[in-house]
Amino acid sequence: MREFDYHAPSTTAEALDLLQQYGEDGHAMAGGASLLLMMQQGLITAGHIIGLRGIQELQGISVLPNGGLEIRPLTTHRQAERSPEVRSYDPTLAENFSRVATIRIRNQGTVGGNLAHADPAQDPPPMLMALDGEAVIASKSGERTVPLDGFFRDFFETAVGDGELLTAIRLPPVQQGTKSTYIKFLPRTEDDYATVSVAATLRLGADNVCQDVRVALGSAGPVPLRAKKVEAAVRGQRLTPELINSAAELVRDEVDPISDVRGSANYKREMARVWVGRALRSLVDGSNGTR
Amino acid sequence: MSKHQLRFQINGETREVTIPAHRRLIDLIREDLALTGTKEGCSVGVCGACTVLIDGDPMSACIMPALFVDGTSVETIEGLAPDLEHLTPLQDAFIRHGGFQCGICTPGQIMAATALLEDNPQPTTDDVKRWMMGNLCRCTGYYKIVESILAAADVMAGKGDPGPAIQSGGLQGPGVIAAPGAQGSGR
Numbered sequence: 330m331r332e333f334d335y336h337a338p339s340t341t342a343e344a345l346d347l348l349q350q351y352g353e354d355g356h357a358m359a360g361g362a363s364l365l366l367m368m369q370q371g372l373i374t375a376g377h378i379i380g381l382r383g384i385q386e387l388q389g390i391s392v393l394p395n396g397g398l399e400i401r402p403l404t405t406h407r408q409a410e411r412s413p414e415v416r417s418y419d420p421t422l423a424e425n426f427s428r429v430a431t432i433r434i435r436n437q438g439t440v441g442g443n444l445a446h447a448d449p450a451q452d453p454p455p456m457l458m459a460l461d462g463e464a465v466i467a468s469k470s471g472e473r474t475v476p477l478d479g480f481f482r483d484f485f486e487t488a489v490g491d492g493e494l495l496t497a498i499r500l501p502p503v504q505q506g507t508k509s510t511y512i513k514f515l516p517r518t519e520d521d522y523a524t525v526s527v528a529a530t531l532r533l534g535a536d537n538v539c540q541d542v543r544v545a546l547g548s549a550g551p552v553p554l555r556a557k558k559v560e561a562a563v564r565g566q567r568l569t570p571e572l573i574n575s576a577a578e579l580v581r582d583e584v585d586p587i588s589d590v591r592g593s594a595n596y597k598r599e600m601a602r603v604w605v606g607r608a609l610r611s612l613v614d615g616s617n618g619t620r
Numbered sequence: 621m622s623k624h625q626l627r628f629q630i631n632g633e634t635r636e637v638t639i640p641a642h643r644r645l646i647d648l649i650r651e652d653l654a655l656t657g658t659k660e661g662c663s664v665g666v667c668g669a670c671t672v673l674i675d676g677d678p679m680s681a682c683i684m685p686a687l688f689v690d691g692t693s694v695e696t697i698e699g700l701a702p703d704l705e706h707l708t709p710l711q712d713a714f715i716r717h718g719g720f721q722c723g724i725c726t727p728g729q730i731m732a733a734t735a736l737l738e739d740n741p742q743p744t745t746d747d748v749k750r751w752m753m754g755n756l757c758r759c760t761g762y763y764k765i766v767e768s769i770l771a772a773a774d775v776m777a778g779k780g781d782p783g784p785a786i787q788s789g790g791l792q793g794p795g796v797i798a799a800p801g802a803q804g805s806g807r
Contacts, residue, residue, distance in 0.1 A: 332621035335641035335687060358685075365644070365683050366664055378641065382688065407677070431754025432732075434665060436677040437684060519753050520666075 330369045337380045341387065341496060344379050345469050349492045351377040357494060359403055359442035362434055387441070387496060390414045396502035402441020402495050406453075407432070409440055418500065421509040425456040425528070428513070431520050441495050444480070447487045447552070450522040454481065454553035455545035456511050457498060459528035464488070465497035474499070478545075481552035504541065507532045508612045513547070514604055516591070523548045524591040525584075527604045531612040537568045544608065549601050550585035558583055559605060568613045577606035626690040630655070631699025639686050646670050646681040648689075649696060657697035657727050661756075668755030671728035672696050678735045697727035700734065709782075710734055710772040716783040719768030721759035729755050733769045742773055 338344040348355050356375035358364050359382070367373045381387055387403045390412050398418045400409060409415050410427035429435055429443070429452050443451055444464065454477065462477045466489055475488045477498075482488060489495050503509075513526035526547035532540040542563050544556040562576035586597035622641045627634065630653060637652055649655050649672065658681060661669030665683040672681045673695040674688075701707045710733055713719065720726040729752070736743060736751045743751070748766050757765060774780035 330642050332640060332642050334622040335624065335685075336622075361685050361688065362665060362680075362683050365685060368642075369663075380687070431668070432735075432751060433668065433671060433678050433680045433754055436674075436679050519750075 330365075331371070331374045331376070333368075333376050333378050335378050335380055337383050339383045339385070341384055341467060341494060344381060344384060344494060345467065345492065347377070347379045348494065349469060351375075351379070352491065355379055357381055357445075359439040359445075360405065360437045361442075362438040363442065363446045363448070381494075392418070393499070393502075398500040400440050400498045400500075402439060402444075402497065404440045406430075406435035406438055406440065406443070410435065419460065419503055419509055421511055422456055422460065422500075425452055425511045428452050428511070440498060444477075444498065445487055445489060445495050447481050447483075447485050449481070449484065449550060449552050450526075450548040451553070452511070452513070452523075452526060452547065455526060455528040455547040456509075457500070458545035458553060458555055459509065459511075459530045459543045460500050460503070461530075461543060462498055462500045464495055465499060466490075466493050467496045468493040472496070478555050481554075484551045503530075504532055507541070508615070510608050510611055512604060512608055512611075514600055522591065525549050525586070525597055525600045525604055527601075527608040529605075529608040529612060531609065533568065533613070537613060539563050539566055539568055544580075544605060546580070546584060546601060546605070548586070548591070549597065554583065556580045556583050556605060563609065568609065570610070573606055573609045573613070577602050577609065580605045624687055624690070626687065628689045628691060629693040631695060632693075641685075641687060643686040644682060645672070645679075645684040645686045645689060645694075648686040649681055649694075655696050655698050659724055659727055661724070661728075666754070666756070667725070668728045668732060669725050671731045671755060673731055673735055676735060676738060678732045695731070695734075697730060700730070708734070708772075709775045710737065710769065712782060713768040713772035713775065714765075715786055717768040717771050718764040719760065720757075720765075725755060725757045725759075729757065729765055733765075733772070736769065737773055737776065742777060743769070745770065 336347050355377040357379045387401050389401050391399045392414050406426045406429045410423050416423040458477045463474045464480050465474050480488050507530055509530045511528045513523035529544045531542050534540045542560050544559050547553050558579040559576050566572050580601045581598045584601045586594045588594045623638055625638045627636045646660050649658050659669040661667035663682045665680040670681040671678050675692050732755050748769050771783050
């Protein structure tokens with residue numbers, strides 16, 4: 330690993346100053362779990378690491394006045410899975426955080442670091458996208474918000490630009506009657522990356538007519554992605570088993586998986602169809618994530 | 621390359637060290653502090669061999685910047701038992717129930733399980749499997765590890781007997797703790 334200087338700012342403003350000062354030779358570090366590996370492999374060779382751990386304002390979870398939730402980036406996965414605020418916002422979200430890797434990684438890795446790392450196989454991104462989350466990104470010239478659907482640009486690339494920091498993840502209030510689920514296909518081991526993962530939220534009206542729906546997938550392309558064709562085929566419709574099957578077919582054209590040890594691209598495309606169908610069926614059955 | 625002075629506790633002892641920013645915790649523990657009970661396996665945070673407790677929480681020392689333990693309390697396998705006659709119930713159970721064979725993963729297994737029983741003193745089999753799933757073992761097939769942890773939980777709760785007696789020679793016996801003639805130094 331290349332040697333580096335470590336800086337420990339205590340405010341976001343100081344961190345942004347340092348990021349600007351060092352430019353391309355600077356890199357922010359939260360829990361360090363993924364970053365240290367990328368530095369060991371020579372994929373990131375910054376000479377100046379701006380450590381965020383001491384920044385109090387980037388810690389913690391709050392319920393927003395509108396009933397939404399704000400998760401600040403230094404929150405560890407372990408803190409998020411155990412947070413009463415997260416659990417009362419949506420138990421499926423707490424469960425999603427609890428399914429990240431192993432307890433050691435959940436103790437070290439942060440929610441913000443996970444999103445900024447932008448590994449398309451991670452668990453929280455599709456769940457947070459299905460809950461219609463947005464990222465708050467700060468720079469020296471102010472703050473902007475970017476929907477998480479649009480935050481991920483490519484493998485390991487996000488909308489967070491040079492001199493910017495992810496400072497919060499915001500989730501809107503969950504509409505009464507919304508159900509959610511997160512399922513992942515793990516043919517090897519429980520702590521492996523998924524072959525494909527599916528997060529979905531669904532609100533049904535009378536006679537199982539879909540009022541609102543969001544479906545997002547992990548491990549299904551260069552970025553975690555929303556299955557908007559599936560959503561469009563489901564929204565406003567009565568969710569019969571036949572309708573769900575034909576809607577799930579559409580996901581094949583929305584995913585762009587790579588062939589690897591977890592399956593060929595064609596196999597993963599097929600598994601995306603199968604697991605999207607399962608996710609939607611479980612939400613209609615009420616067998617999963619009822620709130 | 622910036623240097624940093626850290627002050628932290630390791631196994632109850634306060635230490636001050638100066639390290640370069642890129643030092644990993646595993647190297648600080650094994651090389652600077654000569655506590656070689658913590659093993660390095662995969663070096664990428666997957667296998668669990670290097671599990672140590674930081675303020676009670678299990679973490680992978682191989683992907684942890686050493687910088688991050690400043691102000692914390694770190695516990696390694698050397699910190700559990702004051703001497704070979706006073707093993708923790710968990711260490712004792714791993715011996716009695718065959719919770720290890722080659723032993724390379726054992727310090728990590730025991731540190732992870734120590735944190736589990738602290739968090740959840742009466743775990744179910746599923747609780748144990750879920751908590752321990754990131755501590756890999758290529759010898760035991762895991763059943764004996766799960767059995768050891770559940771047995772230790774019962775002993776700690778005052779339920780059940782410790783289990784099969786430790787064979788010939790007790791803790792100094794061949795293949796149990798150390799080769800014949802070797803004396804454990806404690807740390």
